[in-house]
Every structure is written in structure tokens, then in C-alpha cells.
Amino acid sequence: IKxxxxxxxxxxxxxxxxxxxxxxxxxxxxSTTVDTFQNVDWTNSSISVSITPSxxxxxxxxxxxxxxxxGNHGNLRLTKDGTAISxxxxxxxxxxxxxxxxxxxxxxxxxxxxxxxxxxGGTSAITYRVQVKSDNSSSTAGYINRTVNxxxxxxxxxxxxxxxxxxxxx
Numbered sequence: 636i637k638x639x640x641x642x643x644x645x646x647x648x649x650x651x652x653x654x655x656x657x658x659x660x661x662x663x664x665x666s667t668t669v670d671t672f673q674n675v676d677w678t679n680s681s682i683s684v685s686i687t688p689s690x691x692x693x694x695x696x697x698x699x700x701x702x703x704x705x706g707n708h709g710n711l712r713l714t715k716d717g718t719a720i721s722x723x724x725x726x727x728x729x730x731x732x733x734x735x736x737x738x739x740x741x742x743x744x745x746x747x748x749x750x751x752x753x754x755x756g757g758t759s760a761i762t763y764r765v766q767v768k769s770d771n772s773s774s775t776a777g778y779i780n781r782t783v784n785x786x787x788x789x790x791x792x793x794x795x796x797x798x799x800x801x802x803x804x805x
Contacts, residue, residue: 692754693754
């Protein structure tokens with residue numbers, strides 16, 4: 636075998652490493668806490684993670700897997716230090732969200748994936764959190780990490796929700 640038309644003994648160095656796009660750190664948090672939400676306003680869930688970027692021009696990639704149930708309608712989004720990120724556009728009574736649920740059945744739940752990639756913008760600690768809210772007229776509660784009925788049976792299982800933040804070099 637002659638790599639690049641050189642004998643193996645003629646190769647003196649490996650190619651230079653790629654200088655950008657490396658994952659520098661990964662921080663992850665799991666929550667088995669059952670959160671209940673019934674508010675028409677955004678409510679903080681127990682699903683959060685903090686990361687301290689090493690360089691302000693690096694990127695932060697956030698990925699959250701959230702198990703949620705609701706007897707009617709609900710919404711999810713990610714926040715960065717309390718400010719919504721990676722959401723759609725609000726229009727009239729329709730809120731800017733990252734995920735919308737309309738689950739039927741008291742023993743059903745869905746797994747939602749929320750993600751965002753953006754500039755770190757500084758080197759101070761950043762807290763990312765999942766927020767939830769019910770629709771504007773809901774009198775029905777929603778739950779994270781359980782079904783609506785929370786039936787004591789195999790079809791009423793409890794879950795884990797996970798949020799991960801990764802710093803990627805610029």
C-alpha cells in the first residue's frame with residue numbers, strides 16, 4: 636500500500652487536525668421529577684442544564700428530550716437564561732413555541748425533541764431550561780415524565796427527560 640504515492644516509511648506526520656467544529660465540553664442533566672403545569676403562562680420545568688463557555692465566539696448546541704402528557708393542548712420551548720430560543724413566530728393568539736402537543740387519551744404521553752444551535756455570546760455560565768404552558772383556555776393539567784392518569788400499570792409508566800448542552804469550537 637502506498638498512501639498518497641509514498642511508502643509508509645516516507646510518511647513523517649499525520650495531516651493537521653480540523654481546527655473548527657470540535658466538541659469542547661458536554662454537560663447533561665436527567666430529570667425524573669414529575670412536573671405539573673396548568674398555567675396559561677410559561678412555567679419553568681425541572682429540566683435544566685448550565686454550561687460555562689470557554690470562548691464567547693464558540694457555539695452552544697442544546698438538545699432536550701422531554702416526555703410530556705396533557706389532557707388537552709400544551710406548548711413547549713427552550714430558554715437561555717430565561718429568554719425563549721429557537722421558536723416559531725407568534726401570530727394573533729398563536730404563541731411562538733418549539734413544540735405543540737395535542738395528545739389524546741389519559742394514558743398517553745409523547746416524547747418531544749427540542750434543539751438549538753447559537754453563539755455562546757460570552758464566557759459566563761448559561762442556564763438552559765424547558766418551559767411549558769397550557770393553552771389559553773385549558774382547565775386540564777399537563778405533566779412531564781408521566782401520563783395524565785398516572786395509572787399504576789405497565790401502560791402508566793414514569794419516564795426520564797434529558798437536556799444536554801455542548802460547546803463547539805468556532
